[in-house]
Amino acid sequence: MIVCLAVISKANAPLLVRTYVDPSLGEDQADTTIRFHHIVHTSLDVVQEARAGDRHVPACRRWCAATRDMFLGHLCPMDEYEVYGYVTSTQVKILAVLEETVTSRKSELAALLHTIHGFYVNYQLNPFSPLNQPIGSERFKLAVDRQVNGYNADIG
Amino acid sequence: MATSGKQHTRLGEQAWNKMSKVNAEFFALTYGAMVMQLVQDFEDTAAVNAQLDTMGYNIGVRLIDEFLAKSGTGACADLRDTAETIAKVAFKMFLGVVAEVANWNADGTAFSVVLYDNPLIEFVELPPQHCELLYSNVLCGVIRGALEMVQMKVECRFARDVLRGDDLNEIRVELKEVLAEQMDDQYFEGM
Numbered sequence: 001m002i003v004c005l006a007v008i009s010k011a012n013a014p015l016l017v018r019t020y021v022d023p024s025l026g027e028d029q030a031d032t033t034i035r036f037h038h039i040v041h042t043s044l045d046v047v048q049e050a051r052a053g054d055r056h057v058p059a060c061r062r063w064c065a066a067t068r069d070m071f072l073g074h075l076c077p078m079d080e081y082e083v084y085g086y087v088t089s090t091q092v093k094i095l096a097v098l099e100e101t102v103t104s105r106k107s108e109l110a111a112l113l114h115t116i117h118g119f120y121v122n123y124q125l126n127p128f129s130p131l132n133q134p135i136g137s138e139r140f141k142l143a144v145d146r147q148v149n150g151y152n153a154d155i156g
Numbered sequence: 157m158a159t160s161g162k163q164h165t166r167l168g169e170q171a172w173n174k175m176s177k178v179n180a181e182f183f184a185l186t187y188g189a190m191v192m193q194l195v196q197d198f199e200d201t202a203a204v205n206a207q208l209d210t211m212g213y214n215i216g217v218r219l220i221d222e223f224l225a226k227s228g229t230g231a232c233a234d235l236r237d238t239a240e241t242i243a244k245v246a247f248k249m250f251l252g253v254v255a256e257v258a259n260w261n262a263d264g265t266a267f268s269v270v271l272y273d274n275p276l277i278e279f280v281e282l283p284p285q286h287c288e289l290l291y292s293n294v295l296c297g298v299i300r301g302a303l304e305m306v307q308m309k310v311e312c313r314f315a316r317d318v319l320r321g322d323d324l325n326e327i328r329v330e331l332k333e334v335l336a337e338q339m340d341d342q343y344f345e346g347m
Binding site: 122125126127128136137138139 | 192278282283286
């Protein structure tokens, strides 16, 4: 199941970090958030590496790769979690931190991140949305939460 | 010429088919950029609302001629006819959506144009610091300006707004007076 979902700006600043940890486990909400900030921050290096690897590919192919598949797949294991990434053509990163209870279903995760990318696009189209600043939109948060909770419920 | 509601709808469809179209996202984003510029230029939300209304007025006084020329509607018999024409023909022709007329007052001098689908607000979510902003206030100005050109002085305001948490958009239109046809000063000077 997904325990954290983060949207990171082009300049690697966190725009939104949502955590989905059962509060009954007794961890303080602020502690959880900081812990996942740390995990997400560390994984950004791997995203950068994954993208640096692209440079060996000719420019035209790189463009195709960028448009067709922005889902980077599994990035790295981190403590007891697995981090998956998605990078848009404008270098906005969407990272999902998963707790591996069952074997992950990659295609569904890719679809989920793609949907969230769609929400982000709609959020950006709102003339009141500030660019490259933390996301305050309740509508966006709600849409993301609903998708992630739906995914978590499906996976069980 | 009192036309039934169906006829208005048909006229609206015909007018809509004749109009040249523009991409809805482009339209919504252009309007959004304009509103944002106003918000930045005027610190006060009330001033922004007034400015939007004035802009709408200036659009309306020009748009009415285009509307009467292209829509194929004749002179309206009464205010009910006018209201139906605005909702079913004008909104369809220029925005591609049909509005409903509702909430007549007892004297038949005030009505509401109810808009279920507003293309201007497609992507918009008002942040808390702008909760008093009437984002689509330009529509009020357009109605006011257009009706003034056909001798009707009305007051228009947004009574309900989806962006402010209501379930639909409602523009309240109140008829203040019917202006008499009169000669302007230039005419008398010439005598």
